[in-house]
Amino acid sequence: MVAREQDLAFGAVFANQSAGTVTVRNTGGVIYRGGAQQACLPDACNIPHPALFLVQGEPGRAYRVEIPEQVLATGQSAQPGGGPAVALIVDQLQCVSDSKPSASGLGQLDTQGLDRFRIGGTLHLPAGLPAADYRAVVQVIVTYG
Numbered sequence: 001m002v003a004r005e006q007d008l009a010f011g012a013v014f015a016n017q018s019a020g021t022v023t024v025r026n027t028g029g030v031i032y033r034g035g036a037q038q039a040c041l042p043d044a045c046n047i048p049h050p051a052l053f054l055v056q057g058e059p060g061r062a063y064r065v066e067i068p069e070q071v072l073a074t075g076q077s078a079q080p081g082g083g084p085a086v087a088l089i090v091d092q093l094q095c096v097s098d099s100k101p102s103a104s105g106l107g108q109l110d111t112q113g114l115d116r117f118r119i120g121g122t123l124h125l126p127a128g129l130p131a132a133d134y135r136a137v138v139q140v141i142v143t144y145g
Contacts, residue, residue, distance in 0.1 A: 002142045008137075056114055110125060
């Protein structure tokens with residue numbers, strides 16, 4: 001069984017006159033490049049984080065995670081009373097499990113039949129994008145190896 005515990009979140013961001021990217025690493029942490037900027041104070045908005053999944057099954061079983069090449073992130077305007085924001089592309093998706101942190105997309109269930117994996121990615125912002133809070137749902141396929 002696989003359960004999504006949290007979506008891939010980029011927090012509130014905007015782009016100045018230059019296009020930019022926001023990368024949420026699968027191990028945690030965020031990198032802003034180009035014109036991409038955080039749209040609020042660090043302690044006053046949603047914190048960027050990787051997607052998190054729980055895998056449950058037969059103890060000791062190895063598994064493989066398949067992820068798409070890209071997904072769409074949806075946004076909610078950061079302005080008071082703001083509505084939906086334009087959808088943006090997320091690519092460069094990367095997966096890492098708690099059990100095999102150096103093996104991308106591979107994992108192994110522990111003695112209780114549990115493991116978790118995280119997925120990070122890069123959000124592409126066009127120049128002049130207004131502030132919005134972005135997140136992406138990442139569909140995965142997990143197979144036993």
